[in-house]
Amino acid sequence: MARRNWTREETILAMDLYTRIPFSQIGKNNQEIIQLSHIINRTPDALALKMANLAHYDPELQERKVSGMSHTSKLDRIIYDEYSNNIEELSFTAQSILADMQHTSVDILLSELQLYDIPAGVDKDYQAKIRIGQYFFRMSVLMSYGNACCVTGLRNKELLVASHIKPWRVSDEKTERTNPSNGLCLNAMHDKAFDRGLITIDKDFHIINSRYLEEAVMDENTRQWFDYYNGKEIVLPDKFLPGKEFIEYHNDVIFQGA
Known part of the structure; x- marks a missing residue:
């Protein structure tokens, strides 16, 4: 043949x-x-x-x-x-x-x-292109992290979010918006904290808590939970390593300060 x-x-x-x-x-x-x-x-x-x-x-x-x-x-x-x-x-x-x-x-x-x-x-x-792009962005990001939160290891898909490092609304639609290197697989709580700039990751992929998170009112167990991961390295993906340029943007623009 x-x-x-x-x-x-x-x-x-x-x-x-x-x-x-x-x-x-x-x-x-x-x-x-x-x-x-x-x-x-x-x-x-x-x-x-x-x-x-x-x-x-x-x-x-x-x-x-x-x-x-x-x-x-x-x-x-x-x-x-x-x-x-x-x-x-x-x-x-x-x-x-x-x-x-x-x-x-x-x-x-x-x-x-x-x-x-x-x-x-x-x-x-x-x-349609936007919906399809968002759908497969989530699939690619979750796949890269083995369908587990890169902070806690949580594996329940219903509680996982493909979180943008550089926000979708300000990302270039061709090179950044659905680039899996602009994503982290996070549980819903850490996703919200990351989105609001209450936590970030540094260039060596360590988690940094904002002082505003430290000052927030919460019960002691929740405080200990956030504090436990502060300074720890995230679990890195199989492919699509978080882009340094996206991390720098989050550090400089989104993060509310250590």
Whole structure:
């Protein structure tokens, strides 16, 4: 059988899945890889290898001396460079490709997002892209932290938040808003404290409590709970390490002071 070259659409789908699977779990037995391989008519082994090719360009993995596969194609580099900092566009494009391949619509494919409820008179594609981007931002961030709070280790998804380090409202919509490196997986309490600048993390990923948190009225058990984590290093993610530029923004603009 003649070897079939990877298309741009297939490579985009591989890149999209790469953002949602820990590097250590990329393999032919992964169920998400198996499912996508059936859709694109590739073997799970071939799809896993393509994702490892894309990992070759991941600067975080390079820094950790994990280089992925070295036999990459020009298209791999093009797709990685085009979408690595724009998860919103990647997710929207990938879901559109998947819908076409399966002869359905994105509305049906992602029915839980209720895209059909977008009001008339607005740019539906733009609003759909935002919802899809936020949805997959959460998936990517939680995946990176093993579906556990990076402060406490809490693993109940209903109590976890994909918290922006640099707030969504002031982030660049192409390179920052849905960039998983601009996210932390936090429990709901620490998420709210982080969002309000009552805690932050420093460049070495240690938690710092604000003096305003120290002065807040609370029962002794809650105070001890916050104090216990003050100064401790967060649990670092499998990929998408918190970006230093995002941390600096939170330290300088959001944090209310030590």
